[in-house]
Amino acid sequence: MKGRYLSLAASGAVLCLTAVTLTGCGALGGLTGDNEVTLRVVAADYGDNPQNSSESYWKDLAAGFEKANPGIKVEVSVYSWSEVDAKVAEMVKAGKAPDIAQIGAYSDYAAADKLYSAEELLSVKTEADFLGPLADAGKVKQIQYGMPFVASTRLLFYNEKLLADAGVIGKDGKGWQPKSWADLEAAAKKLKAANVPTPFALPLGREEAQAETMMWMLAGGGGYTNNEESYSIDSAPNIKTLEFLRDKMVGQGLTGPVEPGKLDRQAAFDAFTKGEVGMLNGHPTLLKQAEAKGVKFGMVPLPTADGSDKPAMGVADWVMAFKTGHRQQSGKFLDFMYQPKNVTAFTEKYDLLPATTTGYQAKQAATGGNAPQLKPFLTALPGSRLYPVGKKSWAGVSEDIKQNIGKTVQPGGQPAKVLEGIATTARAADPR
Structure with a gap:
């Protein structure tokens, strides 16, 4: 969750998989038969070693979906958090956008009219299940394009x-x-x-x-x-x-x-x-x-400068569906992915917080049982502050911060000068 929620690290290996076996990554969004569609999904790896890679989750999810939806195949490419956003950007730039991406930012793609809206994709039940603050954070000009995948607080x-x-x-x-x-x-x-x-x-x-x-x-x-x-x-x-x-x-x-x-x-x-x-x-x-x-x-909680209460940071990681011509099939897959059992399977695997009301309620119950240590994270979630992900400029601003913020704390670093540079670029990209 990168804020990555969350933005989490993993190995740098690229894992390309179908529901049953590992395969090579082919062209994105193609037909494999007269009536068979292959959905290409790009996802981030939340594991910290090969043994707990997210590969197994996506493999099981794809297998379950394919069994329930004959005629739709799913192939997932799993990348580390340090490269997944850049990989999707490369695919989009090359005109080979995946059908679905689970990454750290969505708004620049939404602003470029490259995404289906949540309303175009999801059943009413699924769309209504997102936690309110997270659903709101997924909107650009009051329309939701970013679908929260998981969340975390710190x-x-x-x-x-x-x-x-x-x-x-x-x-x-x-x-x-x-x-x-x-x-x-x-x-x-x-x-x-x-x-x-x-x-x-x-x-x-x-x-x-x-x-x-x-x-x-x-x-x-x-x-x-x-x-x-x-x-x-x-x-x-x-x-x-x-x-x-x-x-x-x-x-x-x-x-x-x-x-x-x-x-x-x-x-x-x-x-x-x-x-x-x-x-x-x-x-x-x-x-x-x-x-x-x-x-x-x-x-x-992280102490504050003067000891007074301040909001915690919340992070959500996002799912989006690109306009590849597979709106109906992508929507079916997303409805399946957001079923409570599938949400729970992922959040329990990595001790993350769910982005849905049903998942949140289940976690609240669990915090008194088998997951009591999650309670302070869960308590902080509703009032937390998220990245300004609704701004189309955020992806670029985030990259600017990644490249330059470390300079501010070096011996002789100049925080005011570095922050002014980042802020000037950010405002130019997001005039109000």
């Missing part, structure tokens, strides 16, 4: 043993409730003194720099847009936020040996699961990854 994870050994918390490892950035800084200094390799991981590498940046901006009282939904990337609170990271976190050697601009989210997660990171911002998928490695951890 919390601050901390390694209980490392913080206890450093004297930040008691030996029981419980009950830490940092409120302000001063609390974070103090904890990171103690971790550094205890020789923790990375007191606070700050992944501003291109994998998901836009997410890490937005979390900190919101906690600093800013964000990518103002209350009128105009870009405010170069606002005073945002500048102060990045100055804090530059001077207090990076400048004091509290963010570890890897330069933040070169540190990707999954690399930070991997280091956390190895016991090398004291604190970092994480999404629900980190729960399973850390538990699998036996890491004892706690989770709290």
Whole structure:
């Protein structure tokens, strides 16, 4: 979920599959027989290793759909999050758009009139099941083109043993409730003194720099847009936020040996699961990854600059259907994909949050049972702030952030200048 929700990392391998066997990737959107249509689907990989790749989910989904819909074949190409958006862009530019794409942004394609609307694709039941805030975020000029796939919110994870050994918390490892950035800084200094390799991981590498940046901006009282939904990337609170990271976190050697601009989210997660990171911002998928490695951890909201309440960041990943001439078949597949059992199968596999009301209700019930750790993520979802995905310029702005935001926290970095450059380009692409 990349904000990626979510935007999550995976291997770089490209996996091309039909419902039963792996195949080569052919031309997109073709007919395979007199009455048989092949739907070409491009999706992101949410796994962190080959064993939990999203390939298995899509393979099972395609098999179930094909069984229920004779005459429609489904072939899915699964790419890592670091390349899937670019792959779809290349396909569209080459005139070979997939029928369906599950990626991080939709609005630029909607603005170019390349997508079917949700109303043109989905049954009334499916369309009405989306959580309201997520459905609204999928609209361009009041028409929904982006269909939320999964969602996530973010919390601050901390390694209980490392913080206890450093004297930040008691030996029981419980009950830490940092409120302000001063609390974070103090904890990171103690971790550094205890020789923790990375007191606070700050992944501003291109994998998901836009997410890490937005979390900190919101906690600093800013964000990518103002209350009128105009870009405010170069606002005073945002500048102060990045100055804090530059001077207090990076400048004091509290963010570890890897330069933040070169540190990707999954690399930070991997280091956390190895016991090398004291604190970092994480999404629900980190729960399973850390538990699998036996890491004892706690989770709290990211503290804010002054200790006052600020909204959390929410991320949704998006599904869209391109105008390839297969509107009816694509709609059938999407209705099938959004059936509660299929939504649950995916969200449970990766500990993500559902984008549908039925899925949300099921998760709420589960948080008191087999998934209690998801409760704080789920609680934060309705009031969270999402990327400005409805702006057709967002894909380009997000890429600009990925490429440049790491420069702001380097020694001698100039947050005001970098943010002004990103903001100027963003406003030019989205005049109001």
